[in-house]
Amino acid sequence: MVYLLFGENSYRAFQKIADIKSAFYKKGGKNLAVVEMSGYDASMEEILESIGAGNLFATRRLIVLKRAIETHPRLINFIEENKKELMAPNDVFIFWERNFSNNNKALLLFKKIAEKIEETNIRSFNELDLWFRKEADAREIQTSSQQRKTMIEKQSILYGEASEWALLQELEKITLGGEKNAGTNQKQIQTTNNLIFSFVDRIFGNKFSRALIVFRQSKQEGIGEADLFRMFLWKLKNIFIVKNGETKKLNSYVAQKTSVDAVQFDDKNILDAFWEGILTDSALKRDNKNTDEHIESYILSMKNPK
Numbered sequence: 001m002v003y004l005l006f007g008e009n010s011y012r013a014f015q016k017i018a019d020i021k022s023a024f025y026k027k028g029g030k031n032l033a034v035v036e037m038s039g040y041d042a043s044m045e046e047i048l049e050s051i052g053a054g055n056l057f058a059t060r061r062l063i064v065l066k067r068a069i070e071t072h073p074r075l076i077n078f079i080e081e082n083k084k085e086l087m088a089p090n091d092v093f094i095f096w097e098r099n100f101s102n103n104n105k106a107l108l109l110f111k112k113i114a115e116k117i118e119e120t121n122i123r124s125f126n127e128l129d130l131w132f133r134k135e136a137d138a139r140e141i142q143t144s145s146q147q148r149k150t151m152i153e154k155q156s157i158l159y160g161e162a163s164e165w166a167l168l169q170e171l172e173k174i175t176l177g178g179e180k181n182a183g184t185n186q187k188q189i190q191t192t193n194n195l196i197f198s199f200v201d202r203i204f205g206n207k208f209s210r211a212l213i214v215f216r217q218s219k220q221e222g223i224g225e226a227d228l229f230r231m232f233l234w235k236l237k238n239i240f241i242v243k244n245g246e247t248k249k250l251n252s253y254v255a256q257k258t259s260v261d262a263v264q265f266d267d268k269n270i271l272d273a274f275w276e277g278i279l280t281d282s283a284l285k286r287d288n289k290n291t292d293e294h295i296e297s298y299i300l301s302m303k304n305p306k
């Protein structure tokens with residue numbers, strides 16, 4: 001089974017991949033294998049091996065390939081020659097490409113073999129405003145149309161196609177500050193954020209080995225479990241961005257600090273931690289009565305950096 005996602009909007013693509021991955025786990029039963037690769041990190045041979053090698057212990061596989069055709073154009077020939085194997089029901093292949101609409105040969109091929117093709121385009125202002133309002137409402141944050149307009153215009157100018165990530169960060173700052181209004185006291189937010197950042201840095205500084213202890217210590221300091229988790233996820237996301245060579249999406253200070261933090265992390269482990277974090281975040285939104293259980297299970301599942 002083949003899915004094709006194409007377009008510049010990485011946030012929409014990653015969210016869609018997370019949704020498919022979650023559905024795969026729910027429907028797949030036991031003995032599943034999940035492989036995620038970026039064309040910028042993997043060679044052509046490694047990608048071909050991940051597609052064709054299979055797994056002796058897995059009855060079903062999910063293979064996520066990001067910008068693989070963009071970086072290895074010859075891959076499309078392999079896909080065409082092996083399309084029957086890719087369309088088999090036991091395995092799921094997700095291809096995400098940024099600039100794909102001009103690749104007529106590849107697009108025509110995927111129209112024949114893909115279960116679904118979805119464009120992950122940059123949202124228009126009205127689409128972004130509607131999305132942002134829903135995200136704010138989900139966090140019980142009150143925003144006026146003017147406040148949203150100001151925030152959207154600012155983040156769009158600074159971050160371009162990554163504006164969703166930046167807007168979510170702004171909402172998290174408001175949430176972490178304990179306020180429910182977008183016009184909240186920035187000094188109070190910064191004080192709270194600094195305390196949370198100190199705990200998050202301790203988790204990363206101890207190579208995850210003391211993460212559960214630090215998590216419980218933060219609760220004694222009055223920090224909300226979900227607040228700490230989402231700041232932790234924000235830092236994971238930044239490391240993921242840096243490892244993909246997209247530091248322009250971050251301001252200079254965050255990019256510099258994250259680059260230092262990223263050195264100690266194995267690419268696959270940080271990617272796994274990021275995706276599992278997204279799934280945990282989704283679980284928290286659906287079931288906020290068991291926050292501790294979801295977060296502690298996530299912490300215990302994390303692998304140490306190299």
